[in-house]
Amino acid sequence: IRINDFLRGESGGSTVQERLQRRNQARLEDAERRKEAKQSRSVAEERTEYFFSTFNSERASIEEVLSGCSGADRAAVTQKLEEATVKTAELQKFLNDNMFVLNQYQLKTSQAALQKLQASIAETREEALPKKKFAFRARTKAADKAPVQVTATPPPADSGSDRADGPPASEQCGFSNVNNELLTKTAEEIQNRDVLLTHLTNCKVRLFGSPSTLHLKHIDGCEILCGPVATSVFVDRCRNSVLAFPCQQLRTHNTTDTRVYLHVTSRAIIEDCSGVSFAPFSWSYSGIEEDFTVSGLDRDRNNWSQVDDFNWLAAGLPSPNWTVIPEEDRKNTWDP
C-alpha cells in the first residue's frame, strides 16, 4: 500500500483526477443536504397546516356540542358538557404536543382560542346547571352589626390590609375622592416624593415640580399635568382623560380612551388598554427647566412614540390598542 501511495503521489495526473472526483463527491453530498433541508422545511410547513386544520375542526365540533346544550334536558346537558370538557382537554394536549411547530404568535392565538372554549363551557354550565346559591345566615347579622362597631370603636389605623385598600396615609402625598375641582400642588410639596392620585372625576390637576414617582388610579374625565417625574409613572384604570408628564418609564394598565402627552426617556408600555393615544409632551410652566434638572431626565431623549403593548406580541403588526395623535389634533396651549 505504501508503494501505491508513493506511486500515486508521483504521478500528477491521477492526483488531479482524484481531486476532481472528490470535488464531485462533495458537490453531490451538498446537493443531497440541501434537498433534505428543503424537505424538512416543507415538512414543518405541512405540520403547521395539519395542526391548524385539525385544531380548527376539533374546535368547531366542540362548539357544536356546546350549542346543542341550550334547550336540552338536564341529563343531556350534563352529558354534553362532559363530552365538551373531555374534548377540550384533548385539544389542549394536542396543542401542547405540537407546540414546537408553531411560532409565538400562532401559539398565543391557539391558546386564546382554547381559553375561550373553556370559558364558554363554564358559561354554558352556569346557565344550564346553576349551582345552588350558598350563604351563611350569620352574614346578614354581622353586616347589621358592623356599622355600629365602627362608630363605637374605630379600627386601629395600622392594621395591615385595611391600610392597603384604604385611603392613603398621611405621609403619602396626593389627592383622592374628589369631583369637579381644580387641584394643584407646588414644587415644595411634591419634590422627590411619591405622589398618588386616586378616584378623581372631572378634575383638573396641576402638579408643579418634580416628584420621584407618580401613581394614578381610578381616574375618569380628568386632565392631569405633572412636572418631570424622576422614575416611573404608573397608571391604572383611567378613562376619558388627558395626561401630560415627562418621566423615565410609563406603565399603563386597564386604561381606555385617554390621551397622553409624554416625554419618556426609556419606554412606555400598555397592558389591557384600548383607545390610548400618544403625543410629545407639550405642557410648560415657569420653573420647569429647574425641575428637569432635579429629576435628572434627559431632555434630548424622548421615546414617546415607542410604546410596547404587552397584549400584542405579533411582530411586524402595529398594536390596535394605541395610536399617535395626529399633529393637527394635538393640544399645545394648556392654561391661558
Add this chain to the structure above:
Amino acid sequence: MGLLTILKKMKQKEREMRLLMLGLDNAGKTTILKKFNGEDVSTISPTLGFNIKTLEHRGFKLNIWDVGGQKSLRSYWRNYFESTDGLVWVVDSADRLRLDDCRRELGALLLEERLAGATLLVFANKQDLPGALSKEAIREALALDDIKSHHWCVIGCSAVTGENLLAGVDWLLDDIAARIFTAD
C-alpha cells in the same frame, strides 16, 4: 456515599447558584439587578420577557433570572422555577394599593412544588421614597410570619441608592450555602 452526598459534592465544586427574581411590575426587579451589577439604572425599560445575569460574588457564581412582572407575563413565571436555589421577591413598598395583589401572588408561588426547596428573600424596595412602608409593615401586609414552608427574610432596600442590596444578597447566599454545600 449516598446520592445526596454526591450531589452536594458536585454542587460544591461548581459553587453555582440560581436565583429567581420575581414580583409585581414596577417593583424594581431589573433596577436591583442592574444596580447590584454596577450598571446604569437610568435607562431601564419595563421588562418585556426576562433578563439573565451571571455574576461572581464572594466566590460564588450567581445566575440571576429577572422575569417581567406584568400581569400578562406572570403565567410564564412557572417556566423559570426549575432548580431555583433562591427566590427574591421584590415589593414596591410605596405601592399600598397593590399590596393585596402582592401577597396573593407570593402566596401562590410558595405553593409551587418546584420552588419548595428555595430560600425566600423579600426585598421591601423603594425605601428612598417618603411614603414607603417600613419592612415591618411589609412583613405584616404580606403575612410573612405565616410562612413555614421556606426559610425567609425581609430586608428594606433601595435599588436607586443601592442601600442594603448587598446585605440582602449576602443573607440569601449564606442561607443557600448552608443548605446545599457541605459544611466541610
